[in-house]
Amino acid sequence: MNKPRIAVVGAGPGGLTAGMILAHRGAEVEIFEKENQPGGRNRALRLGQFKFDTGPTFLMMKYLLEEMFQETGRRASDYIELIKLDPYYRLQFPDRKFFPTGDRDAMREQIKATFPGNEKGFEKFMLKEGKRFRKLIPCLQKPYSSLAAFMDPIFLKAAPHLSLGKTLYNNLGRYYDAEQLKLAFTFQSKYLGMSPWKCPGLFTMLAYMEYEYGIYHVTGGLNMISEAMAEVVNEEGGTIHYGTEVQEVISEGRDVRGVRLASGEEVDADEVIINADFGYAATSLLPPGSLKKWSAEKLEKKQFSCGTFMLYMGLDKRYDSLQHHNIIFADDYRHNVETMFEQHNMTDDFSFYIQNPSVTDPTLAPAGKSALYVLVPVPNNRSGIDWEREGKPFREKLVDKMTAKTEMTDLREHIEVEKIITPCEWEKDYNVYIAAEFNLAHNTGQMLYFRPHNRFEELNHLYLTGGGTHPGSGLPTIYESGRISANLISGAHGLRYTKPSFDPEKILPDT
Ligand SMILES: Cc1cc2nc3c(=O)[nH]c(=O)nc-3n(C[C@H](O)[C@H](O)[C@H](O)COP(=O)(O)OP(=O)(O)OC[C@H]3O[C@@H](n4cnc5c(N)ncnc54)[C@H](O)[C@@H]3O)c2cc1C
Structure with missing residues (x-):
């Protein structure tokens, strides 16, 4: 069988994940990146002798990153050095400082000393949110290509745990009465660029994930993850064309057949994956007039971060x-x-x-x-x-x-x-639609089936990866979007891969 030719627009975390997995599975992968380095919003920024991460600085659910390397037969630890932070961070309120930690006993003691009477709430939080997390996590690993996905037993089991109609802030009221402590467990909605007073209650699991799986730094910055993924793409025979801007996606009718570069060159592909920001791509890269559900006019009515x-x-x-x-x-x-x-x-x-x-x-x-x-x-x-x-x-x-x-x-x-x-x-400069860096807001009307699909619903042979598609913004979910799109393409082209297990007991690591 001929190797499927895959063109990826953008070497951000999503494009690199999909690219390295597909290259490992035998596809011919070409990534086109307008900048001269990998990583997108996750790239390194250098000023003289100083180095910074441009965007992401918190790595959560590191086991998911490790899985992406395992998909290519590798260990992440052979490429990057992960450092677990303790305490996680300093939270500074007008009248006091608070230092959340992954050491549960120390955390309980600190809550007792700082917000007396609330320490039992922490135990309850870990128990109840852990239960919710185990039900919801499999839903984040599947594509939502049709409404039928809502009838899937995995989703039906998770549905009662969605806390529909409850906000993140309201949900925290189940555990704590101290206002600042509630903020300590809700400010994480900043990772989604949303307000805790509007963010859906199910995202209480963001704070849970921190306490269960830790917060990590990578030596050299989180940009080193993207550098490592780019190395894997190359090792697997894929090509990353740096300094190469894609001008548009080429289609015949509804069938996408490649990309046109800013140089005018046309590159044919069996499948195109867009990692560039979704709002930007929908308004600047896709054939004019080709979109209905995600047209420029419809996007103007959507909520963004x-x-x-x-x-x-x-x-x-x-x-x-x-x-x-x-x-x-x-x-x-x-x-x-x-x-x-x-x-x-x-x-x-x-x-x-x-x-x-x-x-x-x-x-x-x-x-x-x-x-x-x-x-x-x-x-x-x-x-x-x-x-x-x-x-x-x-x-x-x-x-x-x-x-x-x-x-x-x-x-x-x-x-x-x-x-x-x-x-x-x-x-x-970064091609981010209306500078909403955390993409389409993660409200219930813009998630799962209601987010742009990994196999894009409006054009054939077009896939999405990155914060603008399912499961959403944030590195772990972006890596997952890369794997979902890679799996969909693998299925369509007969590339061998291990189908994901949706059993939380199998997919979650021991802590
Ligand atoms: C300031 C900030 C802080 C963040 N903090 C965190 C955090 O702590 N933890 C966390 O998990 N997440 C965080 N995020 C969210 C998210 O993880 C990152 O934004 C992530 O880099 C997004 O990855 P992506 O794959 O969606 O796309 P991007 O990183 O945006 O990559 C898209 C790529 O496409 C390229 N591109 C665009 N247009 C074209 C074109 N026409 N032709 C060719 N290439 C093109 C871009 O140059 C870029 O390389 C943060 C984001 C920001 C902005």
């Missing part, structure tokens, strides 16, 4: 008392979140996240110096905020806040290099 304002700084000193991950809550967190999501606006009292990885990883900055990454959730570009004008003043406000709210009081004197990415650059 927030955006982010990023500041990367190379410092000539280290702040060793800061943790690796630090989340500084706004004085009025709810007001900050609701203003952002409901009024598409910013308040002066905003929350921010500081990654200070040099306390864990000496490879990111020269000795005695440090690489600091700061993320502020901001509205996506539906806000109409003119970031070209607002970027610099906002940077000043942010540095003021960092010096006022943390021990980095002398920060301004120690900045050697810095770079800002605003929602304006996310949209223009």
Whole structure:
């Protein structure tokens, strides 16, 4: 049988996962990446002697990443070094700091000392959310190509655990009465770019996953995962064409037959996988007029995640008392979140996240110096905020806040290099639709069957991988989307692969 020719648009985490698995299974894989390095939003950013992750800094469910390497007969540990963080992060509220940890006894004691009376809630949380997680996890490993998927026994078993109609924040009320403790278990909705007061209750499992499976850093940054996957694609005989922008997907009627590069060259393929941001691809890469359900007009009515304002700084000193991950809550967190999501606006009292990885990883900055990454959730570009004008003043406000709210009081004197990415650059340079970096929102009307399908429903021979398709945004689910698309293509072309087990006892590792 001839090898199927697969063209992948984008070498982000989703494209690399699908690419390395399919190349291992015998497909002829060509990945076209507009940048000169792999990783997309997960790529390395270098400023002089300093190295940063552009986007993802939290690796959760590391077992899923390990499975992706196992799919190619390899061990992730032969390519990257994973470091489990403890404590996970510092949560800073206006009147106190809290340091969640994966050590359950220590966590219970800390809750008892900081939020007395709530410690039993933690046990209940782990028990009940663990049960929910085991029911839901198989649903995230299957494609939802038709409504019939909702009649599948796996989904029917999971359905009572979806907490339909409940928000993440409401759901936390089952376990805790201390407001700040609820926030400590709901702020994870930032990983989806959503508000805890709107995010579906089933996502309580995000915090559960942290406590059950840990939070990891990778030596050299999480970008090293993408570098490693790119290496595997090459080892398996696939090709990554860097600096090669795809201009459009070529189709005859509803049948996709390849891609046209910005150079004008046409590349024929049996199947095309799009890893570029879904909203961008739907509005800029797919044949004009070919979409109904996901047309530009329909997308305008969909809900999308927030955006982010990023500041990367190379410092000539280290702040060793800061943790690796630090989340500084706004004085009025709810007001900050609701203003952002409901009024598409910013308040002066905003929350921010500081990654200070040099306390864990000496490879990111020269000795005695440090690489600091700061993320502020901001509205996506539906806000109409003119970031070209607002970027610099906002940077000043942010540095003021960092010096006022943390021990980095002398920060301004120690900045050697810095770079800002605003929602304006996310949209223009990173091809992210309306700078919603966490993609289509994960509300119940935009998940599972209601999210763009892995085997794209509007054109033949077209597949999706990445945060814009099922199961959703975040590295573990993006890796899973790559595997789902690879499995669908393998099935269609008779490539041998092991069908996934949907038995939680088999798919979940021991902790
Ligand atoms: C600031 C930030 C922080 C995040 N933090 C976390 C975190 O801590 N943990 C977590 O799990 N997730 C996190 N995420 C979410 C998610 O994991 C990442 O965004 C992830 O990189 C998305 O992967 P992807 O495969 O969907 O696409 P991308 O990473 O966007 O990759 C798409 C690729 O397509 C390329 N491309 C686009 N257009 C074209 C074209 N026309 N031709 C050729 N190539 C093209 C792009 O250059 C890019 O390489 C974060 C995201 C951001 C932005």
